[in-house]
Amino acid sequence: xxxxxxxxxxxxxxxxxxxxxxxxxxxxxxxxxxxxxxxxxxxxxxxxxxxxxxxxxxxxxxxxxxxxxxxxxxxxxxxxxxxxxxxxxxxxxxxxxxxxxxxxxxxxxxxxxxxxxxxxxxxxxxxxxxxxxxxxxxxxxxxxxxxxxxxxxxxxxxxxxxxxxxxxxxxxxxxxxxxxxxxxxxxxxxxxxxxxxxxxxxxxxxxxxxxxxxxxxxxxx
Numbered sequence: 001x002x003x004x005x006x007x008x009x010x011x012x013x014x015x016x017x018x019x020x021x022x023x024x025x026x027x028x029x030x031x032x033x034x035x036x037x038x039x040x041x042x043x044x045x046x047x048x049x050x051x052x053x054x055x056x057x058x059x060x061x062x063x064x065x066x067x068x069x070x071x072x073x074x075x076x077x078x079x080x081x082x083x084x085x086x087x088x089x090x091x092x093x094x095x096x097x098x099x100x101x102x103x104x105x106x107x108x109x110x111x112x113x114x115x116x117x118x119x120x121x122x123x124x125x126x127x128x129x130x131x132x133x134x135x136x137x138x139x140x141x142x143x144x145x146x147x148x149x150x151x152x153x154x155x156x157x158x159x160x161x162x163x164x165x166x167x168x169x170x171x172x173x174x175x176x177x178x179x180x181x182x183x184x185x186x187x188x189x190x191x192x193x194x195x196x197x198x199x200x201x202x203x204x205x206x207x208x209x210x211x212x213x214x215x216x217x218x219x220x221x
Contacts, residue, residue: 004065006040012056027051070191102200114181122172129161
């Protein structure tokens with residue numbers, strides 16, 4: 001029996017302010033059966049799983065605890081794909097742009113709630129260095145492009161900016177710990193607070209971690 005399902009369907013019902021009686025009626029089952037599902041006494045069938053997913057507007061994977069992303073993302077938002085090799089360059093550009101834009105918005109919203117100017121500066125410096133590196137990589141792909149817009153040496157900027165990013169991250173960690181800055185967060189809280197933007201964050205986490213694992217596997221081969 002899936003251990004996450006009872007907890008999740010109970011949370012979703014309570015989140016909507018529904019009584020067991022009302023939810024059971026809407027789902028076409030008895031209140032006692034729904035109570036058994038929510039307590040983990042009985043395991044539901046596929047038909048109920050699909051009805052519950054439609055009723056609570058979440059994916060079946062979310063109900064089963066297989067993902068923190070509540071709904072399946074469409075091509076008009078963020079296509080849910082495990083293999084970017086099957087996408088053309090324009091689609092990858094579109095996905096990455098949405099992921100990064102929405103996730104950056106979430107990060108800065110959370111930073112604002114934490115209320116530390118120094119932490120926000122450290123995080124901003126880190127992100128700006130990352131974008132600086134990517135832009136310069138694109139710019140210098142054209143060997144004849146003039147270098148007068150940059151002050152950092154062409155042969156050293158990667159090491160210098162990477163070092164600065166690592167330092168900014170250490171500074172951010174130190175500030176958060178020293179000033180006891182903490183927010184109460186969970187996938188459900190993030191989903192409720194940021195609505196659609198949360199799916200971008202969850203996708204970015206999955207893509208980034210998969211990329212790290214792939215690099216680790218390649219390095220160990």
